[in-house]
Amino acid sequence: MDPRSGRSIDFQSEESLSPLKDEDLVDRARKSDQRAIEDLVRRYQQKAYAIAYHFSDGNMQEAEDFTQEAFLRVFQNLENFRGDSSFYTWFYRILVNVCLDGRRRRNRWHKIFLPWQRGSVDKGLSPEERPDPNAHEQSLKTISGKELSRDIRKALESLPEKQRLAFQLKALHGMSIQEVARVMGTAEGTVKSHLFRATQFLREKFKDWEEG
Amino acid sequence: MKPCPDRHETILLAAYGELGPEQRQDWEQHKTACPGCRSEYEALLRLLGRIKESMPVPELSEKRASSILWSVKRELRKERGKPSWWKQWLVRPSRLVPALATASIVLITFGLFGPKLTEKTSPPATVTDVENEVVIKDLDVLTNLDFLEDMDTVQELLNVLDHNEPT
Numbered sequence: 506m507d508p509r510s511g512r513s514i515d516f517q518s519e520e521s522l523s524p525l526k527d528e529d530l531v532d533r534a535r536k537s538d539q540r541a542i543e544d545l546v547r548r549y550q551q552k553a554y555a556i557a558y559h560f561s562d563g564n565m566q567e568a569e570d571f572t573q574e575a576f577l578r579v580f581q582n583l584e585n586f587r588g589d590s591s592f593y594t595w596f597y598r599i600l601v602n603v604c605l606d607g608r609r610r611r612n613r614w615h616k617i618f619l620p621w622q623r624g625s626v627d628k629g630l631s632p633e634e635r636p637d638p639n640a641h642e643q644s645l646k647t648i649s650g651k652e653l654s655r656d657i658r659k660a661l662e663s664l665p666e667k668q669r670l671a672f673q674l675k676a677l678h679g680m681s682i683q684e685v686a687r688v689m690g691t692a693e694g695t696v697k698s699h700l701f702r703a704t705q706f707l708r709e710k711f712k713d714w715e716e717g
Numbered sequence: 718m719k720p721c722p723d724r725h726e727t728i729l730l731a732a733y734g735e736l737g738p739e740q741r742q743d744w745e746q747h748k749t750a751c752p753g754c755r756s757e758y759e760a761l762l763r764l765l766g767r768i769k770e771s772m773p774v775p776e777l778s779e780k781r782a783s784s785i786l787w788s789v790k791r792e793l794r795k796e797r798g799k800p801s802w803w804k805q806w807l808v809r810p811s812r813l814v815p816a817l818a819t820a821s822i823v824l825i826t827f828g829l830f831g832p833k834l835t836e837k838t839s840p841p842a843t844v845t846d847v848e849n850e851v852v853i854k855d856l857d858v859l860t861n862l863d864f865l866e867d868m869d870t871v872q873e874l875l876n877v878l879d880h881n882e883p884t
Contacts, residue, residue, distance in 0.1 A: 537797065539790065546786045555774040565775065569785060576789045581796065654771040675733060676765055677772060682735050701729055708764060 527592040535583050546576055549593065552678070553600050559673050560604035562658060571607050575600035594687040597680075601670065601688055660710050664703055671699035672707075720757035721747075728754060732761040
């Protein structure tokens with residue numbers, strides 16, 4: 506997304522895969538049309554994977570599992586889709602719920618069975634991303650990409666769930682505030698408030714970037 | 718330099734590209750005139766840009782994408798191939814046998830012992846019950862003792878009057 510324009514231009518860019526509209530594909534998928542199911546999956550799987558990837562703290566396997574689970578739930582519940590909202594809003598809402606459920610399940614699991622690893626596992630850091638004890642003296646100016654990514658991830662982790670969700674969908678995935686509100690099932694004003702707080706927090710947290 | 722305190726939301730919405738045409742025009746004019754707001758807006762854009770840059774998403778390879786699609790289709794096929802629970806009962810009546818056997822055992826047991834269990838028998842009166850009745854009567858006498866004494870006095874008075882009455 507271009508932050509200046511803020512339009513989610515490429516949000517549905519994979520629509521070009523099939524000339525049919527979502528509604529038509531959904532109608533066909535309801536009748537177990539395999540081709541329509543395939544088109545819907547192909548149309549949304551890259552974006553879905555991107556969202557799941559950020560929710561799973563960079564764990565690719567978990568992101569794939571979340572994506573697959575979301576598609577499965579969508580097609581299992583296609584009968585319940587009344588078309589009040591667009592298909593992709595409905596789909597992303599399901600995806601976000603799958604990701605949040607999976608994330609909570611994972612955190613619960615780690616708290617019970619791996620309490621001694623909580624510090625690193627909760628943040629989903631790979632061994633090379635874990636903090637370097639000698640890094641304290643390193644200047645913020647020379648901070649490497651991986652460390653930056655780790656710091657951002659840590660900062661996002663420390664945000665309340667709804668603020669993090671709003672920020673991720675808006676800033677990382679280029680959804681409009683209206684779309685975020687629909688996916689989160691909340692009012693646009695509430696999304697703005699979450700976004701405002703999250704951005705202020707991150708702005709404060711990474712003020713050193715500006716100074717550095 | 719600090720941004721205008723009443724422009725925080727506008728700066729945020731501008732950085733996220735969420736201003737309407739009129740608001741945007743107003744903001745553009747203000748931005749040109751106010752270095753504090755301009756600087757904050759630019760800093761915010763840089764921050765968002767860097768955050769996005771530092772959190773890239775690996776492309777889902779064609780192989781992985783196909784694998785997801787295949788798994789979804791397989792699971793759906795499995796679901797559709799599976800009959801609903803009541804159809805399963807009908808298709809495989811052998812599953813009914815344990816349930817029917819259990820139900821028969823319950824019915825037989827209830828038929829044999831049920832009436833005996835539910836029968837109500839009144840227990841015979843015991844010595845303690847008789848004693849209790851006596852105690853209750855005594856208590857009645859005690860509570861009405863004053864009244865009985867008064868009655869005795871009245872009776873005596875009547876006797877005296879009767880004797881003194883000329884025949």
